[in-house]
């Protein structure tokens with residue numbers, strides 16, 4: 764008979780993208796999406812004398828710093 768066949772083994776596929784990095788980005792998006800807007804800081808005074816506040820957590824700007 765002929766020579767024995769070469770027995771090619773399938774090499775494991777290397778991961779190029781870190782799953783952890785991907786997950787942390789999703790965490791950031793989710794945190795912003797689920798923000799309860801409880802801590803506000805002064806943002807700016809508008810021309811009409813009203814104040815704008817900015818959520819310390821997600822950066823949302825609002826005249827009415829509530830939920």
Ligand SMILES: [Zn+2]
Nearest residue numbers: 798800818821
């Ligand atoms: Zn917020």
